[in-house]
Amino acid sequence: MSGRRIAKQRRRADVGIIGGGLAGLSLAYHLSQFHNLKILVVDDGMPKPDHIWGFWDNGSPHLELAREHALSQWWHWQIAEPGNAHVMRGQDYHYYAVSSATYMKALADKCSKANVRFINGTVMKTSIHENYTRMLMRDEQTVTAHHVFDTVNYITPHDCMKQHFLGQHIKVSKNTFNPGQVMLMDFRVSQEDGIHFMYVLPFTEKKAFIESTVFSQRPNEPEWYREQIAEYINRSLHLKGEQVTILKEEEGVLPMSQVKPKHNDGCIPFGLPANAMRASSSYAFAQISRQAYDYAKRETLIWGLPEAGADFFERWMDDVMLDVLNKKPELASHFFTRMASKVQADYFARFMNGRSGFVPKLMTINAMPSRPFLKSIVRF
Ligand SMILES: Cc1cc2nc3c(=O)[nH]c(=O)nc-3n(C[C@H](O)[C@H](O)[C@H](O)COP(=O)(O)OP(=O)(O)OC[C@H]3O[C@@H](n4cnc5c(N)ncnc54)[C@H](O)[C@@H]3O)c2cc1C
Incomplete structure (x- = not known):
């Protein structure tokens, strides 16, 4: 066979995935575990700085690899507000943290072992042909597949609330944190x-990850978050005068809103474009993992839109919560602390994970202060 023909065959697959981030690799990994398919992941190779993914879990199969690397x-x-703090005790559910770099490497290794192929390139557009979709890349090369998933192209409302944050991994000279x-x-x-x-997130009595997070329309300058963390370390953790070493930093901005997939010919939106992220919290790790596992585990793949991270009623609740937080930000601390005191820990974790069932939703509604929520309910 000629070199050109071999190269062409390498760029053909049953399944093509645009984006080799968490969503792309989770989908490739689970599809490769359940089905015998030629899978090809196209990623533009942009650097992915290491950061923490936090998530709740009760031993579910879609988070097995993440638990292994936690x-x-x-x-x-x-959750605490001035004059009031509440501790929730999980029974079935625990809160986990995993390093994104470690987990992505573990996923990539699993994919490579299952013969998933990777192509470095930026997909500029896609087009539908008789029985396949063609991805056109920036360097004008093409990749074709019978089914193409788009994990990167989506639209957020430009004025939506965002969660923006800067976190520091720190080491302190005296025992300060409760690692439990x-x-x-x-x-x-x-x-x-x-x-x-x-x-x-306390890792030991002397080591922790501390993040300053803001819900608002516009991010602040990085120095602002650093000052807030320094103030917190001095005042709330009583470490003034102690040695505090900053080991590394991470930052991010995440939308707090439902999103719309950007139309891409012949593509199935997956991950964030398929609303895997919880709008009211920006949690997406457990939701993307579940979306990929549930999609792939079907004996007969349907090649349709995957399930969103939250069900219809939870998405409506998220919209109502965000409307209240937008209009009355001063209620936020009381609302979240009230939730911690009124909703049992496992139900709280289930609600945060989405697709939670009747009781967690009922308990969460019961924890909402009625007046402002009723006003927003009327709007939606
Ligand atoms: C700093 C940070 C902290 C977070 N913390 C948490 C947390 O604690 N808990 C939680 O639940 N969620 C968290 N999230 C949210 C969520 O889990 C992440 O956003 C998650 O990484 C989303 O995965 P993804 O695959 O959609 O996107 P990404 O991981 O960003 O992957 C997309 C990939 O596609 C590539 N790409 C983009 N365009 C193209 C193109 N045209 N062609 C080819 N490749 C392309 C990109 O370079 C990238 O590699 C966090 C997010 C960030 C950024």
Whole structure:
């Protein structure tokens, strides 16, 4: 066979996936475990800085690999506002943290072993042909597949609320942290620039990840978050004068809204374009993993749109919550702390994960302060 023909065959597959991030590799991995398919992942090779993925789990099959590589797990998680703090104790559900670099490497290794092929390139557009979809790349090369998934192209409303954050891995000189308990949201910090809280993952008594997170329309300068974390370390953790070493930093901006897939001829939206992310929290790790597993495990693949990260009613609840938070940001700390005190930990975790069933939804609705929520309910 000529070299050109071999090259052409290498660029043909049963399944093509645009984007080799979490969604693309999760889908490739699970499809390769359940089906005998030629799978090809196209990624533009942009750097992916390491960061933490936090998620709840109760031993589900779609998170098996993530549990295997978890940095730590916690049974207790806390939400606090001035004068009021509440600790939730998970029974079946634990909170886990995994390094994105470690997990992506584990996924990539699994994919390579299952003969998933990778192509470096930027997909510019796609077109439908008789029984395949063609992906045209920036360098004008093409890749074709019978079914193409798009994990990267979606539209968010330009004025939507965003979650923006900067986190630091720190090491301190004296025993400070309780490695058994996560601080999910500590609102006992400045609320002048939007809904603001600290997120603390304690790995040992001396090592933790501390993140300053804001819900608002526009991100702040990185220095702003650094100052907030320094203030928190001094005042709330009482470490003034102690040695604090910043080991590394990470940052991000995530949309807090339902999204629409950008139309790409012949592509099936997957991951964020298929609304895997929870709009009210921007959690997407467990949801993307579940979406990929559930899609792939069917004996007969249907090649349709995958299930969103939340069901219809939860998406409506997310819209109502976001409307209230937009209009009355001063209610946020009370609302989340109230949720922590009124909703049982496992139900809370299930609601956060999405597709939670009747009781978690009922308990969450019951925890919402009625007046502002009723006003927003009327809107939706
Ligand atoms: C810093 C950070 C922290 C987060 N923390 C959490 C958390 O704690 N818990 C949680 O549940 N969620 C978290 N999330 C949200 C969510 O889990 C991530 O956004 C997740 O990585 C989304 O995966 P993805 O595959 O959609 O996107 P990505 O991982 O960004 O992958 C997309 C890939 O496609 C490539 N690409 C883009 N365009 C093209 C193109 N045209 N052609 C080819 N390749 C292309 C990109 O370079 C990239 O490699 C976090 C997100 C960030 C950024």
